[in-house]
Amino acid sequence: MARYAMVLDTRICIGCHSCTVACKINNDLPVDMIYNPVTTIGPTGVYPNLHMTHIPLLCMHCDNPPCVDACPTGASQQREDGIVWVEDEKCVGCKACVMACPYGARHPNLEVGIVQKCNFCMDLVDAGEEPHCVKTCHQRARIFGDLDDPNSEISLLLNSERSVRLLPELGTEPYVFYIMD
Amino acid sequence: MINGVNLNQDGVEIKKSVCYFCHNNCGLLAYVKDGQVLKVEGDDSYPVNQGALCSRGNINHLFLNHPNRLNHPLKRVGARGAGEWEQISWEQALDEIAAKLSELKDEFGAETLATAGGTLRTDDWARRRFMNLFGSPNGFHNAHLCWIPTFMVETAIYGWCPFEIDMGNSRCIVLWGQNPGASSMPEMRHLSDAKKNGLKIIVIDPRFTETAAKADLWLPLRPGSDSALALAWLNVIIWEGLYDQQFIENCCVGFDELAQHVREYTPEWAAPLTWLDPELIRAGARMYATHKPGNIQWGTAVDQIGKPGGATMHARALLRALTGNLDAPGSDLLTGPAQDFITDEEMEANEWLPDEQKAKQLGSDKYKLTTWEGYGRIAEITRSVWGKAPTAEWMCEAHPPTVFNAIITGQPYPVKALITLATNPINSYGQTSQVIEALRKVDFHVSMEYWMTPTAALADYVLPAASTLERPTITSTYGCSDFLLASQRVVQPLHERRTDYAFWRELALRMGQEEMWPWENLEEANYYRIYPLQYDVNSYDEFVERYRFHFPEREYYKYGRLGFATPSGRVELVSNTLAELGYPAMPTYVPPAENEVDDPELAQEYPLVLTSRGGIMPYHHSEHFQIKEIRFLSHEPHAQINPETASKLGIQEGDWMWIETKRGRIRQKAEVTQAVHPKVIATERGWWYPERKAIEPDLAGCMESNGNVLTSTAEEHCDPMGGSWANRGLLCKVYKTNGKDGM
Numbered sequence: 047m048a049r050y051a052m053v054l055d056t057r058i059c060i061g062c063h064s065c066t067v068a069c070k071i072n073n074d075l076p077v078d079m080i081y082n083p084v085t086t087i088g089p090t091g092v093y094p095n096l097h098m099t100h101i102p103l104l105c106m107h108c109d110n111p112p113c114v115d116a117c118p119t120g121a122s123q124q125r126e127d128g129i130v131w132v133e134d135e136k137c138v139g140c141k142a143c144v145m146a147c148p149y150g151a152r153h154p155n156l157e158v159g160i161v162q163k164c165n166f167c168m169d170l171v172d173a174g175e176e177p178h179c180v181k182t183c184h185q186r187a188r189i190f191g192d193l194d195d196p197n198s199e200i201s202l203l204l205n206s207e208r209s210v211r212l213l214p215e216l217g218t219e220p221y222v223f224y225i226m227d
Numbered sequence: 228m229i230n231g232v233n234l235n236q237d238g239v240e241i242k243k244s245v246c247y248f249c250h251n252n253c254g255l256l257a258y259v260k261d262g263q264v265l266k267v268e269g270d271d272s273y274p275v276n277q278g279a280l281c282s283r284g285n286i287n288h289l290f291l292n293h294p295n296r297l298n299h300p301l302k303r304v305g306a307r308g309a310g311e312w313e314q315i316s317w318e319q320a321l322d323e324i325a326a327k328l329s330e331l332k333d334e335f336g337a338e339t340l341a342t343a344g345g346t347l348r349t350d351d352w353a354r355r356r357f358m359n360l361f362g363s364p365n366g367f368h369n370a371h372l373c374w375i376p377t378f379m380v381e382t383a384i385y386g387w388c389p390f391e392i393d394m395g396n397s398r399c400i401v402l403w404g405q406n407p408g409a410s411s412m413p414e415m416r417h418l419s420d421a422k423k424n425g426l427k428i429i430v431i432d433p434r435f436t437e438t439a440a441k442a443d444l445w446l447p448l449r450p451g452s453d454s455a456l457a458l459a460w461l462n463v464i465i466w467e468g469l470y471d472q473q474f475i476e477n478c479c480v481g482f483d484e485l486a487q488h489v490r491e492y493t494p495e496w497a498a499p500l501t502w503l504d505p506e507l508i509r510a511g512a513r514m515y516a517t518h519k520p521g522n523i524q525w526g527t528a529v530d531q532i533g534k535p536g537g538a539t540m541h542a543r544a545l546l547r548a549l550t551g552n553l554d555a556p557g558s559d560l561l562t563g564p565a566q567d568f569i570t571d572e573e574m575e576a577n578e579w580l581p582d583e584q585k586a587k588q589l590g591s592d593k594y595k596l597t598t599w600e601g602y603g604r605i606a607e608i609t610r611s612v613w614g615k616a617p618t619a620e621w622m623c624e625a626h627p628p629t630v631f632n633a634i635i636t637g638q639p640y641p642v643k644a645l646i647t648l649a650t651n652p653i654n655s656y657g658q659t660s661q662v663i664e665a666l667r668k669v670d671f672h673v674s675m676e677y678w679m680t681p682t683a684a685l686a687d688y689v690l691p692a693a694s695t696l697e698r699p700t701i702t703s704t705y706g707c708s709d710f711l712l713a714s715q716r717v718v719q720p721l722h723e724r725r726t727d728y729a730f731w732r733e734l735a736l737r738m739g740q741e742e743m744w745p746w747e748n749l750e751e752a753n754y755y756r757i758y759p760l761q762y763d764v765n766s767y768d769e770f771v772e773r774y775r776f777h778f779p780e781r782e783y784y785k786y787g788r789l790g791f792a793t794p795s796g797r798v799e800l801v802s803n804t805l806a807e808l809g810y811p812a813m814p815t816y817v818p819p820a821e822n823e824v825d826d827p828e829l830a831q832e833y834p835l836v837l838t839s840r841g842g843i844m845p846y847h848h849s850e851h852f853q854i855k856e857i858r859f860l861s862h863e864p865h866a867q868i869n870p871e872t873a874s875k876l877g878i879q880e881g882d883w884m885w886i887e888t889k890r891g892r893i894r895q896k897a898e899v900t901q902a903v904h905p906k907v908i909a910t911e912r913g914w915w916y917p918e919r920k921a922i923e924p925d926l927a928g929c930m931e932s933n934g935n936v937l938t939s940t941a942e943e944h945c946d947p948m949g950g951s952w953a954n955r956g957l958l959c960k961v962y963k964t965n966g967k968d969g970m
Contacts, residue, residue: 058419060408060437062844063860067282070856071289072266077859089435093869093901094447098440182269184279184412185419 048127048192050166051221052180053200053209054102059187061086061100065179069164072178079153081105081164082179099227102188104179105130105151105164106212106220113163116146121160127192128221131165134158148213149220166190193221232265234258243270243771245702245714247348247695248283248290249847251275251413252702255287257717264288264696264717274776275712281412282845282857287696290677291721295853295917297676297683297691298722307667308685308923317723317733320688325737327671328361331643337362338587341630341642344368344620345649346848348694349727350749352574352706354648355620357731359580360740364588364599365625365642369655371597373527375621376949378707379596380540382605383804385548386612386792389559390704392522394418396557399427399518401511403543404453404528406430408437410842414524427518429511431456432528433838434867434909435902446511448501450838450907451819451956453528454535457542458816459497460512461489464549467509469516471551478786479548481801481813488813500818502904516550520557523547528841533939533953535817536946537596541805542814548798556783562709563792564615567779569756571618571706576743587640589633590626593942594950595808599623604804612792618706626950627656628940631665643670648727649692651680653929654849654913657940657952658890663930675730678853681929684921692727693720699749699767701756710778713757715771716750728752810948819956820944826958829889833958835872836904837888839912839934849913864932866895867909868961873899876961883964886910888937888957894964895932908961910934912954 061084069075069082081104088098111130114122121136122143132143137160144152144161155162167177171190175181180190191200209223244255244267254273258265267287271278290296300320305311331339340363344351351368358366378388394400394417407414415438422428422441430442431453439445448456464470465486475482494505501508515521523546529539552558564570585591591598596605602623606616631652633642645666652662666672666685674686683689696717703711720726732744746752754767760777764770790796794803806812823830845857852858866886868878878884880899885892886908895910903909912934921927930936937959940952 058441060412060415060441062281062409062412062437064279064281064285064412066860067845067857068280068285071285077855089440089901091901093904094435094445096435096440096901098435098437181278182280182285184276184281184416186279186416 047194049194049221050107050128050171051191051193051200051223052104052166053189053203053223053225055187055189055225056099056101057225057227058185059084059100059102060185062184064182064184065102065188068178068182076155076157079155079162081151081153101224103149103151104222106149106218106222107166109219109221110217112146112148112218113143113152116142118142125168129166129168129171130163131168132161132163134160137161148216148218234266236260239265242717243715243775244696244717245700245712246280246284246287247700248287248851249410249842250346251411252712253280253284253413254714255280255284257288257696259717262718264291275413279412279416282860283847283851286851286854286856289854289856290694291696293853295678297678297689298724299691300723301689303687307687308926310684310920310922312689317725320690321733321737324673324688325734328644329738331671332361335641335643338365338584338640339363339642340644340646341365341367341589341625342646343627343648343650343652346373348649351618351620352571353728353731355575355577356743357735357740359576360735360743361738362580362584364580364584365630366620367624367627367630368621368650369627370621370624371626371949371951372531372954374525374530375597376530376536376946376951377525377540378617379601379605379622379949380537381544382609382617382792383596384541384544384793384802385553385561385798386609387561387563388525388707389547389553389561390525391560391562391708392524393520393557393560394421394522397421397426397520397522398557399429399515399521401429401431401515401521401523402438403431403523403526404841405524405526406432406436406438406841408441409844427514429514431511433903433907434840444511444514446503446507447904448503449819449904449956450836451532451535451822451953452501453532454539454542454814454817455492455497455500456503456508457539457546458489458492458814459494459508460515460546461485461542461549462492463494463509463512464516464546465489467513469513470549471519474551475549478791479798479800480795481799485545485800485813492816515546519550519552520555521550521552522559523552528955530949530951531839531954532956533820533944533951534946535819535956536951537810537948538814538817545800545814548800553798554784554786560783561785563613563785564609564617564707565703565709565711566614568711568760568777570615571620571703572616574752574756575619577619588625589642590629590950593947594626594945596810596948597623597950598626601808604807608794608804609792612789621705627652628658628661628945628952631656631661634665634669635661645669645671646673646675647682647686648675649677651682651849653681653926654915654933654935657935657938657954659930659933659936660891661940675727678917679921681915681921681926684926690730691722691724693724697721697724698726699753699771701753710776711757712776713753713767713771715768805948820939820953821956821958823958829958833888833960834906835908835959835961836906837886837937837955837957837959838907838909839938839954840909843911846913849915852915853917864895864911864914865898866911867898867900867903869901869903869905869907870899871905872961873897876963878961878963885962885964886937886959887961888939888959890939891936893930893932893934893936908959910937
């Protein structure tokens with residue numbers, strides 16, 4: 047079995063927002079819905095001694111996803127390969143998951159009355175391809191793959207570089223890892 | 228399934244196209260069924276982008292099908308700029324335009340027609356061919372702001388422009404006013420990869436950019452002071468003995484003279500001019516000179532500083548020569564022109580333009596390096612060594628501000644007709660008040676466009692242009708690379724759109740040029756161009772499908788076999804060609820176009836220094852403000868201001884502020900940031916508001932936030948060599964706007 051995860055290498059991310067746009071266009075999202083915003087921190091410091099980092103965000107595909115626990119209809123689910131997704135037909139748009147998610151990764155789609163989210167482009171993944179945000183990234187700052195495969199690019203990377211996860215103290219066990227500058 | 232569309236359904240074809248929303252021209256795959264483009268994605272096998280696409284690349288199909296695209300020929304029926312149009316047929320439009328051009332030619336001479344093209348949105352050789360056969364030397368682009376003066380200065384000194392860099396083998400790269408992190412994603416990827424292997428990155432930029440944030444060394448110089456920095460680097464490299472003695476002895480002439488010439492240009496001399504610490508200037512020069520092989524990547528910043536531009540390019544070129552970073556592995560490569568396919572220049576029919584017409588090229592009396600006299604001389608030398616010349620379209624053009632001035636004043640002769648093609652000069656050329664006055668005044672104006680831009684709104688005829696996915700394209704770096712990348716037409720032009728090639732050819736057929744236009748469409752012309760490559764293909768499309776690229780085998784140190792394409796056959800540290808044209812044979816210090824030393828009175832009224840930003844994601848030049856799928860990233864124009872200055876002026880993040888120079892004022896929102904020096908204001912350029920009506924007097928808000936309102940094309944601010952005008956290094960002031968709408 048696979049366990050999918052993503053690494054965001056902030057050492058090379060340049061904050062170009064290509065991932066944000068590729069996701070929005072290919073998933074046909076309304077203009078105000080963004081699954082994967084890129085946050086720029088800085089420039090910090092005082093001119094000319096400065097530092098700037100870009101942090102791409104997305105669903106963390108947690109191992110203990112609070113959004114799944116919060117869902118009253120069973121629409122929010124986690125696959126065996128770790129992907130957290132919403133079954134549109136079962137979602138009633140109650141937004142309990144929006145409240146439960148500490149990462150702001152759940153988005154009410156007012157046009158269709160349900161909550162939607164990043165699902166690692168699971169249709170593409172099932173077809174053996176990469177998520178749109180990964181393919182579009184010129185910098186290859188997003189690395190997607192299977193952590194159960196010890197020889198995958200992502201496993202090798204995480205074994206060789208120090209990485210952090212967001213809000214680890216909550217016990218959500220995110221499967222999105224950040225290599226920091 | 229993508230987006231609810233099954234790409235595996237019957238009848239879906241995959242076409243190999245290319246993105247033309249900037250100069251990187253990333254490869255695309257387009258999924259097409261029944262003439263509809265279902266999806267675009269990056270082409271994994273394309274060497275430039277290897278499957279990746281920036282935000283703009285992802286919107287190619289939205290650009291194709293956007294509801295605001297122009298789809299039919301229009302003829303003005305009301306007053307100019309009133310937005311009243313009648314839809315007419317192509318036949319009628321072409322007949323009437325041809326008749327009018329013939330009439331004006333008879334009365335005023337062929338030079339009365341000027342034409343402007345967009346940056347590589349069009350097949351430039353076709354326009355040049357038409358113009359040469361028509362008899363007018365007055366075609367132009369925004370070439371003077373975009374690499375062309377650099378190309379010509381460098382070619383004068385060592386016989387070609389070393390724009391092809393061998394980054395995989397390089398140990399140091401200088402990004403001089405270039406920010407690939409926001410304007411050239413594929414290059415940025417190469418930089419990041421090479422950095423992991425120890426590449427040193429030096430960024431010279433007044434702003435702390437996306438790229439500066441990843442650099443080993445950042446030199447935040449005063450905007451427009453590049454000439455002082457380049458001269459100081461020459462001084463350090465020569466007088467600290469960091470030069471390549473063997474290369475200088477074997478390949479250069481004039482070293483001793485140059486060494487004496489730059490002796491006074493010390494880092495201590497440059498420090499107050501550049502606002503840089505002398506030790507930082509030294510550190511940069513040392514890093515570049517001691518990490519060999521190295522590169523100085525071409526950026527367009529120096530083409531945009533106006534008056535000091537030529538001297539700076541000249542000094543920068545000498546840095547490469549002194550360090551021997553020319554045509555060696557890992558250095559900047561002198562590829563020369565393509566030897567094995569037909570280049571743009573060979574398609575231009577330049578030999579058909581009579582000498583007396585060449586002499587009438589507007590601006591050629593002043594800006595000799597980028598007009599017929601200088602280009603003609605340099606082309607003669609490159610032909611004698613390389614066998615071919617650089618493209619004349621781009622490298623040898625009328626000087627745009629001089630053309631606009633001729634329209635307004637009738638001097639030195641009347642320019643009565645203007646054809647603009649996929650370009651919006653109101654937003655992309657300097658000193659907007661001059662451009663708009665010319666566009667309002669010109670007797671006859673045809674605009675071939677994708678959108679009803681402010682410029683198209685002032686035309687008499689507006690013709691619908693085919694865009695990237697609707698045309699086949701050959702990419703060969705403005706016709707100057709030795710390789711080519713070929714892409715195919717994805718769909719025939721939608722509605723009544725046509726390619727610019729079809730427009731020029733149809734016009735040419737009506738004006739007696741039949742014999743010179745044997746290719747019925749671009750595929751035929753492109754096949755003619757690649758035929759000498761001798762691939763086993765029967766059509767251009769087949770070449771794209773089976774091969775797509777042609778890269779000749781790389782040969783280093785070609786000068787060993789050919790010499791350098793200069794009068795002496797060597798790298799000329801004291802330039803014969805520049806001296807022949809009446810320019811300094813060695814670079815001297817030229818101050819920023821406007822500065823506090825030469826004009827303290829002006830600096831009292833305008834105490835801040837303006838720089839116009841280059842590429843900003845997600846836009847390119849004055850384009851893409853219509854596309855809501857990217858506009859949401861940055862809905863309004865922003866100018867960067869340091870917190871210290873903002874606080875003094877009572878300006879907070881997000882406030883609308885006026886930015887004013889001697890030429891006028893614009894409003895942009897304050898981005899309060901440490902990224903700029905307290906005395907620097909960095910504006911975005913090109914802004915207009917497609918959501919507003921493109922009618923007089925507002926013309927889609929084309930003057931309101933347009934950075935070019937502030938820039939200067941005054942003769943005293945233009946580079947005497949290449950004719951660049953000043954976008955950067957100007958004096959300005961800033962103040963908060965009043966009222967709830969900020970006006």
